[in-house]
Amino acid sequence: MEHTLDALVLGAADYKDDDKLLTLFTAERGVLRARIRGVKKPKAKLGFAAQPFTFAEFVLVEKGEYYTVKSAYLYDGFYNLRSDVVKFYAGSVVLAVAKETVPENEEFRPLFIAAVQALKELCYTDADPLETLIGYLLLAAGESGYSIDLSGCGSCGGEIKEAPHFDFGTGCFTCSECGGGSRASESTYHVLRKCSGLTYDEGKTQGGKKRALRLMKVFLGEKTETEFPALGELLQLCGDE
Ligand SMILES: [Zn+2]
Known part of the structure; x- marks a missing residue:
């Protein structure tokens, strides 16, 4: 056939x-x-x-x-990815995450479209490669049943104004009053909101891209029991933002 x-x-x-x-x-x-x-x-x-x-x-x-x-x-063939080491590693993470999260012989269209789109963006646009990757990782997590909830405090439902906490088990952020989980930075929270198309505070995103990627690495790593070495390499390459 x-x-x-x-x-x-x-x-x-x-x-x-x-x-x-x-x-x-x-x-x-x-x-x-x-x-x-x-x-x-x-x-x-x-x-x-x-x-x-x-x-x-x-x-x-x-x-x-x-x-x-x-x-x-x-x-x-996305050959241009090979001329920029950060974009190359970001593209490699796109492939590695698909390899670990997509089931065999099962329709998985939204992530397929997102993967091709992310590679196009990395290859042909000036979009920030780390932000492109974070957006893709958030979608990949959600499509695999491990959504990260960025809609507000996962406990009281209120808006998260400062000192967010993140629960790696449930994928929820909580406000400083509710607490629980691990401390996360405001910049991580705002970068994640930015990369998923939600409103965010630009003044609070400073230094958040690497932190957001580190959070996604740990979160996806725990959920899929995989290390994602390309993501580790990318974080090393990026130095200070
Ligand atoms: Zn709360």
């Missing part, structure tokens, strides 16, 4: 002979693995399709539990 699917290449591992085993992220079937033949040969026609970040239309042949790539038509 043949399937034509738009897919993002999340990874490519060596396989038998000159073949590779691709991890593909598709809108219709979530993450799936597909063998691609002969791509380790120097002049392989489908060599481009075995590169992480490749966004292409794939024709896959399904046989039993296995998929093999028959052909691929390139939409975008």
Whole structure:
């Protein structure tokens, strides 16, 4: 049986002979693995399709539990990501998070669209790469059932004015009166609100991007039991904001 699917290449591992085993992220079937033949040969026609970040239309042949790539038509390889180390690592985190959170053979369209959109934004716009990534991570967490609640205090429902707390178990922020969880900075809270399209106080975002990323790293790490080394590398690279 043949399937034509738009897919993002999340990874490519060596396989038998000159073949590779691709991890593909598709809108219709979530993450799936597909063998691609002969791509380790120097002049392989489908060599481009075995590169992480490749966004292409794939024709896959399904046989039993296995998929093999028959052909691929390139939409975008996001090659420019390789010319900026911060953008490259931010893009790598986009792929790594999809790999760990997207189920196999299950439709996962909103995150697929968000991943392609985030890579486009990183590659072709002047948007702040850390903010692009934070927005994507918030969506990825929500799509995986681990929403972070930024609507106000998760305990009394009031507005959070200062000294927020964050509960890593429930994904809720609470106000200083209600407390609970761990102390979080105001800048983390305001950057997270900014990146999810909510109102925020620009004066309180200073220094918050790295803190917000650290919070997301711990939160997603606990929920998925994964380390996300690319996110650690990115945090090291960013130095002081
Ligand atoms: Zn409260």
